[in-house]
Amino acid sequence: MYLIMVSLMFSEKEIEYLKSQRIARIATTAVPSEGSVQPNVVPVGFDFDGEYFYVGGINLLKSKKYKNVLKNNKVAIVIDDLKTVDPWDPRGIRIYGTADIVTRQSGYMEQTPHPQADYIRIKPQKKWSWGVNEPVILSTN
Numbered sequence: 001m002y003l004i005m006v007s008l009m010f011s012e013k014e015i016e017y018l019k020s021q022r023i024a025r026i027a028t029t030a031v032p033s034e035g036s037v038q039p040n041v042v043p044v045g046f047d048f049d050g051e052y053f054y055v056g057g058i059n060l061l062k063s064k065k066y067k068n069v070l071k072n073n074k075v076a077i078v079i080d081d082l083k084t085v086d087p088w089d090p091r092g093i094r095i096y097g098t099a100d101i102v103t104r105q106s107g108y109m110e111q112t113p114h115p116q117a118d119y120i121r122i123k124p125q126k127k128w129s130w131g132v133n134e135p136v137i138l139s140t141n
Contacts, residue, residue, distance in 0.1 A: 009127060014093060017132045018048045018079060026055055026120070027076040028068035028099075040064045046077070047107065053077055053095070053122040054107055060118050066101070069120055075099045077122055083131065091131030097124045 010018070027041045042065060044055045055077070060066050069075065080092025102121045130136050 009124060010093075011133055013133050014127075014129055015048075015050065017091070018093065021079050021081065022046070024053075024055070024077050024079045026065055026122075027078075028065045029072055029074075030068050031071045040068060046079070051123075053097070053124065054102075054104065054119040055122065056107060056116060056119045058116075060116060060120070065120065069099045069101065073098045073100060075120075075122055089131060090136055091129075093127055093129040093132060095122070095124045096126045097122045099123075 022045055024044055024046045025041055026044050026046075027039050029037055029039045042063075044057055044065075046053055046055045048054075055065070057063060057065075074096070075098070076094065076096050078092060078094045080090065083089040083091050099120050099122045102119055103117045104119055104121075105117060107117065107119055
């Protein structure tokens with residue numbers, strides 16, 4: 001049932017866009033009573049299976065994002081790029097979701113010089129997109 005909800009959350013163009021990208025930025029934060037509430041935003045590799053986003057990384061288990069997710073599972077992730085610079089054509093998707101830690105085989109980290117099976121798995125709950133379904137800046141001609 002959840003896969004149906006995700007399918008309704010993302011348009012076909014958005015799913016195609018997400019699957020074509022490999023770099024994102026993830027934002028995490030610790031629980032206020034356990035330290036700084038300063039958000040931690042870092043660029044990460046990711047993949048999307050149509051239901052979940054998976055974020056890995058070298059030494060993931062030692063990273064601030066991993067430690068923050070263990071304390072506070074609310075995360076944000078942004079996938080964006082510039083389709084063209086001239087004309088200016090930004091596009092992207094911002095997602096709020098909940099995260100957990102999973103071990104998975106055949107994830108994108110297996111194809112790197114530092115293969116690892118641990119990932120932050122993000123269940124999307126809310127999204128905003130721009131420039132994916134239609135241009136951000138419409139021509140005035």
